[in-house]
Amino acid sequence: xxxxxxxxxxxxxxxxxxxxxxxxxxxxxxxxxxxxxxxxxxxxxxxxxxxxxxxxxxxxxxxxxxxxxxxxxxxxxxxxxxxxxxxxxxxxxxxxxxxxxxxxxxxxxxxxxxxxxxxxxxxxxxxxxxxxxxxxxxxxxxxxxxxxxxxxxxxxxxxxxxxxxxxxxxxxxxxxxxxxxxxxxxxxxxxxxxxxxxxxxxxxxxxxxxxxxxxxxxxxxxxxxxxxxxxxxxxxxxxxxxxxxxxxxxxxxxxxxxxxxxxxxxxxxxxxxxxxxxxxxxxxxxxxxxxxxxxxxxxxxxxxxxxxx
Amino acid sequence: xxxxxxxxxxxxxxxxxxxxxxxxxxxxxxxxxxxxxxxxxxxxxxxxxxxxxxxxxxxxxxxxxxxxxxxxxxxxxxxxxxxxxxxxxxxxxxxxxxxxxxxxxxxxxxxxxxxxxxxxxxxxxxxxxxxxxxxxxxxxxxxxxxxxxxxxxxxxxxxxxxxxxxxxxxxxxxxxxxxxxxxxxxxxxxxxxxxxxxxxxxxxxxxxxxxxxxxxxxxxxxxxxxxxxxxxxxxxxxxxxxxxxxxxxxxxxxxxxxxxxxxxxxxxxxxxxxxxxxxxxxxxxxxxxxxxxxxxxxxxxxxxxxxxxxxxxxxxxxxxxxxxxxxxxxxxxxxxxxxxxxxxxxxxxxxxxxxxxxxxxxxxxxxxxxxxxxxxxxxxxxxxxxxxxxxxxxxxxxxxxxxxxxxxxxxxxxxxxxxxxxxxxx
Numbered sequence: 001x002x003x004x005x006x007x008x009x010x011x012x013x014x015x016x017x018x019x020x021x022x023x024x025x026x027x028x029x030x031x032x033x034x035x036x037x038x039x040x041x042x043x044x045x046x047x048x049x050x051x052x053x054x055x056x057x058x059x060x061x062x063x064x065x066x067x068x069x070x071x072x073x074x075x076x077x078x079x080x081x082x083x084x085x086x087x088x089x090x091x092x093x094x095x096x097x098x099x100x101x102x103x104x105x106x107x108x109x110x111x112x113x114x115x116x117x118x119x120x121x122x123x124x125x126x127x128x129x130x131x132x133x134x135x136x137x138x139x140x141x142x143x144x145x146x147x148x149x150x151x152x153x154x155x156x157x158x159x160x161x162x163x164x165x166x167x168x169x170x171x172x173x174x175x176x177x178x179x180x181x182x183x184x185x186x187x188x189x190x191x192x193x194x195x196x197x198x199x200x201x202x203x204x205x206x207x208x209x210x211x212x213x214x215x216x217x218x219x220x221x222x223x224x225x226x227x228x229x230x231x232x233x234x235x236x237x238x239x240x241x242x243x244x245x246x247x248x249x250x251x252x253x254x255x256x257x258x259x260x261x262x263x264x265x266x267x268x269x270x271x272x273x274x275x276x277x278x279x280x281x282x283x284x285x286x287x288x289x290x291x292x293x294x295x296x297x298x299x300x301x302x303x304x305x306x307x308x309x
Numbered sequence: 310x311x312x313x314x315x316x317x318x319x320x321x322x323x324x325x326x327x328x329x330x331x332x333x334x335x336x337x338x339x340x341x342x343x344x345x346x347x348x349x350x351x352x353x354x355x356x357x358x359x360x361x362x363x364x365x366x367x368x369x370x371x372x373x374x375x376x377x378x379x380x381x382x383x384x385x386x387x388x389x390x391x392x393x394x395x396x397x398x399x400x401x402x403x404x405x406x407x408x409x410x411x412x413x414x415x416x417x418x419x420x421x422x423x424x425x426x427x428x429x430x431x432x433x434x435x436x437x438x439x440x441x442x443x444x445x446x447x448x449x450x451x452x453x454x455x456x457x458x459x460x461x462x463x464x465x466x467x468x469x470x471x472x473x474x475x476x477x478x479x480x481x482x483x484x485x486x487x488x489x490x491x492x493x494x495x496x497x498x499x500x501x502x503x504x505x506x507x508x509x510x511x512x513x514x515x516x517x518x519x520x521x522x523x524x525x526x527x528x529x530x531x532x533x534x535x536x537x538x539x540x541x542x543x544x545x546x547x548x549x550x551x552x553x554x555x556x557x558x559x560x561x562x563x564x565x566x567x568x569x570x571x572x573x574x575x576x577x578x579x580x581x582x583x584x585x586x587x588x589x590x591x592x593x594x595x596x597x598x599x600x601x602x603x604x605x606x607x608x609x610x611x612x613x614x615x616x617x618x619x620x621x622x623x624x625x626x627x628x629x630x631x632x633x634x635x636x637x638x639x640x641x642x643x644x645x646x647x648x649x650x651x652x653x654x655x656x657x658x659x660x661x662x663x664x665x666x667x668x669x670x671x672x673x674x675x676x677x678x679x680x681x682x683x684x685x686x687x688x689x690x691x692x693x694x695x696x697x698x699x700x701x702x703x704x705x706x707x708x709x710x711x712x713x714x715x716x717x718x719x720x721x722x723x724x725x726x727x728x729x730x731x732x733x734x735x
Contacts (some may be wrong), residue, residue: 049451059700060412074733079726080707132599146558167560169714253561256502257714258707273384274703275412 048286052090062277071282081283085120087173088290091262092241094177095184100230101235102181103188106220110189111196121193124186132183134177136250139179140166168257172252176225176244176260179251184240188233196222231302235295242291313384333360342632345374346619347393349386354587358652371632376400394418394622401633405451405620407442407695413620414445420623420630422449425637434641434659436682440660442695443618451620452637453658453671455650458674458692459582459613460513468495468577469601476603477578480517480547483606490577498554499576499721501562504710508692509648510580511548511709512726517607520543523687524611528691531701536729545720549713560714571600580605582615583691586654586670593669602670604677612674612681615693616658704730 057067075081106124109118127135142148143166153161165171199222209215245264252260254269263283271280344366350359356377363373378386383404393399394416405413413419426432426449431440435453443451464476472493477483483498500506516524519540527535535541556576559567568588570576579585587675589600596602604611619640621633639645646657651666660682664672681687685701689695694702705727712723 060409061395062418077733110415140561144558146556164557167557171558206717253503255504255714256560257711258504259714269703272388273699275409275699276703 033270050281050284053277054285056278058277060275060277060283067278071278072286074279075282077156077284079281080258080261081263082267083258084263084266087260088242088262089171091176091244092238093240094174094239095180096234098177098181099185099210100233102185103224103233104192104223106189107122107192108194108222110193114171120188125190127183128187130183132247133250134243135179135183136247139182140251141174142161143175143178166252167256169256172250172256174249177252180240180244184237188237191229191233192226195226199225215230238294239291242287263290315460321674327568341370341372342628342630342635343372343374344402344629344632344636345376346636347376347378347400348619349378349383349402349404350370351377351379353603354652357608358649361648362636362639362645365642365645366632366717368635369635369639371484371635374400385522399622401624401629402619402621402636402649404617405664406452406616406618407689408698410442410451410620410701411445412698414450418622419450420621420633422452422621422634422637423701425449425452425634429638429641431641432663436660436678436687438682438687438689439614439616439658442616445629450687451618452640453648454617454619454640455653455655456585456658456678457582457615457617457655458677459509459693460516460580460608460611460617461570461582461583461585461603461670462578462584462603464578464601464603465571465574465576466572466599466601468493468574471495472577474577476601477606478603478609479704480514480607483554486577486592495574496554496556496576497578498551499567499570500555500559501564501567502714503564504561504706505692506564506581507569507710507713508706509582509690510551511544511713512613512690512692513580513605513608514548514551515541516611516613516688517605518547521611521688524688529689529696531697531731532670536731537724542720545712545723549720552713571632576720582690583654583656583670583674586668588627589653596671597669602627602673610681610684611686611688612677613688613690614678615690615695617655639671700734701731 031147031224052064054071055066056063057065069202110120110124114120143163145151145162145164145167150161150163153163165175169235180189203221203225204217206223212220243264244262245268248254248260248262254265255263262288265289267279267280267283270276345368346362348359348607350356358378359375360380363375366373378389386404390405392398393428399418410419420457431443431449435443439453439456440449443449443453462477468490470474472486472489474486474489474497475482477486487497500510512528514523514529523540526532527538527541529619564581564585565588566575567586568578568581569592571579572589572592572594583602586596586602589596594600619636621637624630624633641659643657643659643662644661647666650657650671654680655670656664656667656671660675662681664675667675678687691697691702691705696702697705706724708723708730712718713721
C-alpha cells in the first residue's frame with residue numbers, strides 16, 4: 001500500500017503518469033464499458049427505436065413512412081386500449097396497496113417472537129418461488145365456477161352460493177388482483193420483516209417507557225422507521241404490476257371478451273399477432289410514459305428527503 | 310481475377326479446365342438444391358405428415374432443412390419469420406396463409422411459381438377462389454397444402470338419442486333442441502369462450518342468416534352497408550342467443566376441452582372446424598357411428614375454407630430455386646396430398662383424388678368443396694385469417710367477443726362498432 005502510493009507519487013513527481021496509475025484509473029472504465037455500451041444500445045437504443053416506429057405507419061414489418069402522431073390518435077380512439085389502461089389502474093393500485101398492507105400486517109404478526117417462525121415464514125414466502133404461469137393456472141381452476149370454490153361450497157349444500165368473478169366481465173379484473181396478491185404478499189412480508197428486525201430495540205423500549213400502547217407504538221414509531229422498506233416494496237410491486245403479462249395470459253387469457261386486457265397484453269397482441277407494429281409501439285411508449293410519470297416524482301421525493309435526512 | 314484474364318493466352322488450357330470445372334459444378338448444383346421450410350406442423354400426426362414431404366424431396370436429391378417452430382397457431386413461427394426476413398435471410402418456403410400472402414407479396418419478397426403452375430395445370434386443378442389466395446399480382450407465389458372446412462357441427466349420437474333430438478339442420482331446429490337436451494341433463498352446445506372460437510360460431514351464424522353473398526359482402530369486402538345493416542344486426546342477435554345453449558363456465562376454455570365434453574357425453578354438440586376430428590379419432594371413435602358430423606345448421610350450401618399453404622420466398626441461387634419449384638410440385642402431387650391430409654383430418658387441396666382411404670366426414674367435405682366451388686358457396690373463413698388482413702380480423706374479433714360476453718351491449722351498437730373499427734384500420 002505505502003509502496004504503491006510512494007511509487008505513484010514518484011511518477012507524478014517525474015511529470016508523467018506511471019503505467020500502473022494509468023491502469024488504475026482506466027481499468028474500471030474499460031471493464032464497465034462493454035456493459036454500458038450494451039445497455040445503452042439494447043435498452044435505450046431500442047426505446048428510441050420503438051419511439052421512432054411509433055411515428056411510422058409500420059404494419060407487419062417496420063417501415064419508415066412517417067405519419068406523425070397518427071398512431072397515438074388511433075390508440076386514443078381505440079376502445080380496447082382504454083379498457084386495458086383502466087384495468088392497469090385498478091389492478092396496479094389494488095395490487096400494490098393490498099400487498100403492502102397485508103405484507104406489513106403479516107410481518108408484524110410474525111415479529112411477535114412466536115414459535116416456528118422459520119417454518120411459517122417459508123410457507124408465506126413460498127408462492128414467490130412459483131412463476132406467474134403456475135399461479136395463473138391454479139387460480140383459474142380455483143375460481144372457475146364449475147370446478148373450484150363455487151362448486152365446492154355448493155357441494156356442501158349452500159346451493160345459492162355464487163362466486164363467478166372469473167366469468168363476469170365486470171369483476172374478472174379483480175381475480176387478477178387476488179392471484180397476484182397471493183403470490184407477492186409473502187415477499188413483501190419478508191421485506192418488512194427484515195426491516196422490523198433492523199429497528200433498534202431501545203427505541204421501542206423507550207416508547208414503552210413513555211407508556212405507548214402496542215398498536216400506537218407500531219403506528220407512530222415502527223412503521224415510520226420502515227419508510228425505506230416501503231420505498232423498495234413499491235418499486236418492486238409497481239414494476240411487477242406494469243409488466244404483468246403471463247398472469248393475464250394464464251388466468252383469464254384477457255377474457256371474458258377483452259375485459260381483463262392490460263397494456264402489456266394489448267401491446268403484444270397488436271405488435272406481434274395483428275401486424276400493427278406502429279400501433280403496438282405507440283402503446284409501448286405510453287406504457288413507458290406511465291411508468292416514468294409515477295416513478296420520477298416518487299424517486300425524486302424519496303431520494304431528496306433521504307439526502308436531507 | 311483481373312490478373313489472370315490479362316495473361317490468359319499462355320494459360321489457355323488452364324482456363325478451359327477451370328471453365329469446365331465451373332460448368333460441371335453448376336450442373337451438379339442444378340440438380341440438388343437446398344430448401345429450408347418454416348412451418349408449425351409439430352404435433353405428432355402433423356410432424357409425421359411433414360416428414361413425408363421431406364422424404365419426397367430427398368428422393369429427388371434435394372436437401373431439406375427443417376425449420377419447425379412450435380407454438381400457438383403459428384404466432385411464434387410468424388415472429389421468427391419476420392425477424393429472418395428483416396435480416397435479409399428468409400427461408401425458401403414458409404407456412405403462410407390467406408391475405409398474409411398478399412402482405413408478403415407486396416414487400417416484394419416472394420418468388421414466382423408460374424412455371425410449376427403451368428406444368429401441373431393449377432388453373433384446372435384448383436378452384437378459382439382458392440387459386441386467388443395463392444396468387445399475388447397475377448403470379449402464383451404459394452402452393453396450397455390442404456383444405457379445412459370450418460362450418461361443421463359435431464355431435465354425440467347417444468346424447469341426441471337420449472334426449473330424442475335429431476341432428477339439427479337449421480338454426481330453428483338447433484334452438485328447438487335446447488329444451489329436450491336441457492331436460493335430459495345435457496349442455497346443448499359445447500363452446501370455449503376465446504375470441505377466435507366466438508368468431509368461428511359468429512361466422513356460422515352470419516352464413517346461416519345471410520347466405521354466402523351477404524357473408525362475402527360483410528366479412529370479406531367489409532362493405533359498410535352490409536357490416537352495419539339490418540341483416541347483420543339480426544345475425545348478431547341470433548349469435549348472442551346461442552349463449553342460452555352453452556354452459557356458464559366456458560370462459561377461456563380451449564376448443565379441445567369443449568370437444569372432449571361432446572366425446573364424454575356431457576354436451577351434445579359443438580360448432581368447430583374439421584380439426585376437431587383429430588380429437589374424436591384420438592379417443593378411438595369412428596366417424597358417422599360414434600360421432601356425427603354435419604354442416605353447421607343452415608349452412609349446408611356453403612363451405613368456409615381455411616387453407617394451409619406454403620409461400621415461396623425469392624432465392625438467388627439457381628439450384629435452390631429449382632429445389633423450391635420441385636417442392637411446390639411435390640406438395641400438390643397425390644402422394645403427399647393423401648398422406649398429409651389423412652394425418653391432419655383435412656381434405657386434399659386438389660379435388661381429383663381417390664378418397665376411399667378417408668372417413669365419411671372427409672368424403673362429404675370434399676364433395677361439398679367441389680359442389681360449392683361450382684355453385685359459388687365457397688367462401689374464405691374470416692375467423693381463421695383467410696378473408697381479411699390480421700389487423701381487421703383482430704378488430705372484428707374484439708367487437709364480436711366483447712358483444713358476446715357483455716350482456717348490456719345491443720346488437721345495433723356492435724354492428725356500428727364493426728363498421729367503425731373496420732374503416733379506422735383500412
